[in-house]
Amino acid sequence: MMDQSQKQNSHAILFEQPRIGHLTLKNRIALSPMTRTSATEDGLATEEMGRYYARFARGCYSLVITEGTYTDETYSQGYLNQPGIANQAQADAWRRVVSAVHQEDGLIFMQLMHAGALSQGNRYTDETIGPSSVKPVGEQLDIYGGQGEFSTPREMTKNDIESVIRSFAEAAGRARDAGFDGIEIHGANGYVLDQFLTDYTNQRTDEYGGSTENRIRLHVEVLEAVRREVGEDYPVGIRISQGKVNDFYHKWANGKEDARIIFESLAKAGPDFIHITEYDATRPAFDDGETLTELAKRYTHVPVIANGQLGEPAKAEELIANGKADVITLGKSALANPSWPKRVMEGEPVEEFDFSILQPQAYIKEHEL
Numbered sequence: 001m002m003d004q005s006q007k008q009n010s011h012a013i014l015f016e017q018p019r020i021g022h023l024t025l026k027n028r029i030a031l032s033p034m035t036r037t038s039a040t041e042d043g044l045a046t047e048e049m050g051r052y053y054a055r056f057a058r059g060c061y062s063l064v065i066t067e068g069t070y071t072d073e074t075y076s077q078g079y080l081n082q083p084g085i086a087n088q089a090q091a092d093a094w095r096r097v098v099s100a101v102h103q104e105d106g107l108i109f110m111q112l113m114h115a116g117a118l119s120q121g122n123r124y125t126d127e128t129i130g131p132s133s134v135k136p137v138g139e140q141l142d143i144y145g146g147q148g149e150f151s152t153p154r155e156m157t158k159n160d161i162e163s164v165i166r167s168f169a170e171a172a173g174r175a176r177d178a179g180f181d182g183i184e185i186h187g188a189n190g191y192v193l194d195q196f197l198t199d200y201t202n203q204r205t206d207e208y209g210g211s212t213e214n215r216i217r218l219h220v221e222v223l224e225a226v227r228r229e230v231g232e233d234y235p236v237g238i239r240i241s242q243g244k245v246n247d248f249y250h251k252w253a254n255g256k257e258d259a260r261i262i263f264e265s266l267a268k269a270g271p272d273f274i275h276i277t278e279y280d281a282t283r284p285a286f287d288d289g290e291t292l293t294e295l296a297k298r299y300t301h302v303p304v305i306a307n308g309q310l311g312e313p314a315k316a317e318e319l320i321a322n323g324k325a326d327v328i329t330l331g332k333s334a335l336a337n338p339s340w341p342k343r344v345m346e347g348e349p350v351e352e353f354d355f356s357i358l359q360p361q362a363y364i365k366e367h368e369l
């Protein structure tokens, strides 16, 4: 039996205070972005969402990253009832979420997302766009009300690309003005930026296609534009992955060399953090041992946030202790444990995730408030 003092010292490394930009986090545990499609039809964040997010701050997550939030009133929306920050009314609606989290002494970053070819529910248009006219693999997500195959997107013109870049920057400005503590650009999981990075969805022959340097260009340009909009001192980072919501086990074709080019390119744009999501963050990214977070740390020299099956405290702690990440985010384990940091700090056991919480669809349930 552990006595109380030993209990309170458990996993101490998770409760150190890392820095992201000018911010000091009160521990190394953050909430992973999770789409819950609980906004109004016109993309307004609700009071219920404020209570849902505040619960994680109350449970001592140092940082809440919002669900992917769409950036414009044309092609970015991915799911019906997804929240947006594409206009002032949507930005204003987020203020109640921001203040609910701040009242619990938490920090909150907004994740900005453009769905591109994976859009399966968009109140502004039925057409989808992507780097090339390639039908996405897999099927629409049923937890967000989709069914069957994705549409084949229209190939984006230079104008489309410019307007995507502009939409991220303008949305970031609105998020900063609404009180968010920082921005995460969603560059992962198969959405539009990742569609540019992914060899089989990007068949372009211009400066955005072909080499890895070209395929990561849009991420870099979005980061630069957001940085210009929000200023040097405002925390901005980007999320990157190999896997996708519609292609879980995808790997970068040139392994470590791709990782070097991708991370060095991102680093040049001056992010305050890189958020890496892998199926299991502790597994080798490619064949020879290193995790993707280690590679990100080596090539960017900025704080790295790790995500993917880190709900077991000892596993999360080991990743940090071995210098492979600075912060961890929890997704499904957070849904099962809205007070995970508090529980771990106090030596209490954590619950297993039960998929029924996302059934019949992913919207927020009454018992989560």
Ligand SMILES: Cc1cc2nc3c(=O)[nH]c(=O)nc-3n(C[C@H](O)[C@H](O)[C@H](O)COP(=O)(O)O)c2cc1C
Binding pocket: 032, 033, 034, 035, 036, 066, 067, 068, 111, 186, 188, 189, 239, 277, 307, 308, 309, 310, 311, 329, 330, 331, 332, 333, 358, 362
């Ligand atoms: C219901 C649900 C919604 C998600 N929505 C998003 C999202 O909006 N943006 C994002 O980057 N990742 C999203 N993800 C992925 C999670 O952030 C996380 O990467 C994934 O669940 C793996 O982490 P875990 O093993 O801790 O669950 C979502 C995951 C779930 C389960």
